[in-house]
Amino acid sequence: EVHLLDSGGGLVQPGESLRLSCAASGFTFSSHAMSWVRQAPGKGLEWVSGISGSGVGGYYADSVKGRFIISRDNSKNMMYLQMNSLRAEDTAVYYCAKVAGSGWGQGTLVTVSS
Amino acid sequence: QSALTQPASVSGSPGQSITISCTGTSSDVGTYNYVSWYQQHPGKAPKLIIYDVSNRPSGVSNRFSGSKSGNTASLTVSGLQAEDEADYYCRSYTSSSTLVFGGGTKLTVL
Numbered sequence: 001e002v003h004l005l006d007s008g009g010g011l012v013q014p015g016e017s018l019r020l021s022c023a024a025s026g027f028t029f030s031s032h033a034m035s036w037v038r039q040a041p042g043k044g045l046e047w048v049s050g051i052s053g054s055g056v057g058g059y060y061a062d063s064v065k066g067r068f069i070i071s072r073d074n075s076k077n078m079m080y081l082q083m084n085s086l087r088a089e090d091t092a093v094y095y096c097a098k099v100a101g102s103g104w105g106q107g108t109l110v111t112v113s114s
Numbered sequence: 115q116s117a118l119t120q121p122a123s124v125s126g127s128p129g130q131s132i133t134i135s136c137t138g139t140s141s142d143v144g145t146y147n148y149v150s151w152y153q154q155h156p157g158k159a160p161k162l163i164i165y166d167v168s169n170r171p172s173g174v175s176n177r178f179s180g181s182k183s184g185n186t187a188s189l190t191v192s193g194l195q196a197e198d199e200a201d202y203y204c205r206s207y208t209s210s211s212t213l214v215f216g217g218g219t220k221l222t223v224l
Contacts, residue, residue: 044201044216045152045218050212101162104161
C-alpha cells in the first residue's frame with residue numbers, strides 16, 4: 001500500500017525559509033515522478049513543483065519559481081521542498097503526491113505571517 | 115499556467131447523473147491524454163478517481179467515468195449517492211512539463 005507522510009510545516013515570518021519533507025513507502029520510489037501540491041485556506045488545489053523519478057530536473061509553478069527548490073533522495077525514499085523568501089500568499093496546506101497513480105500525503109500546514 | 119476551467123458548482127438528486135466539465139487549451143487537455151480527476155471531502159486529502167482521461171483506479175466505483183473531446187475533459191457521476199458530495203478537481207499535464215489543476219467544482223447531492 002502506498003504511504004506518503006509529509007512534514008515540516010509551521011509558522012514562519014515573511015522572508016523566512018522552511019523545508020518540507022515527504023517520506024514514501026509501499027512502492028518503488030525511484031520509479032515514480034513526485035510532486036508538491038498546495039491548497040490555501042478555503043481555496044482549490046495548486047500544483048507547486050514536480051521532480052522526475054531519477055531526480056534530474058525540477059519543475060515549478062510560476063508563483064514559486066526562483067524561490068522554491070524540489071529535491072529527492074532515492075536512497076532514503078524521501079522528497080523535499082526547500083521554500084525560501086516565503087510570502088503571506090504561500091500560506092497553505094502542502095501535500096506531497098505521486099504524479100501518476102494514487103498516493104497523497106496527509107498534508108502539512110505552512111503559515112506565513114508576521 | 116492558467117488553471118483549467120471548471121464550473122464552481124453542480125448539483126443533482128440521488129440516483130441522477132451529473133457531468134463536470136474541465137476546459138483547457140491545446141497546450142494541455144487538448145494534446146495530452148494525461149487528465150486526472152480527484153475527489154476531496156472536507157478536511158481530507160484528495161483521492162484519485164480517474165486517470166489518463168477515462169481509467170479508474172482499483173477500488174473506485176464504476177459510477178465514475180471520464181471522457182475527453184478537444185480541449186474539454188468531463189467527469190460523469192451516475193447514480194448519485196449522498197457520499198458523492200465533495201469537491202472535484204481535474205488535472206492535466208502541460209506542454210511545459212508541468213501540471214495544472216482546475217479551479218474545482220463543488221458537487222451537492224440534493
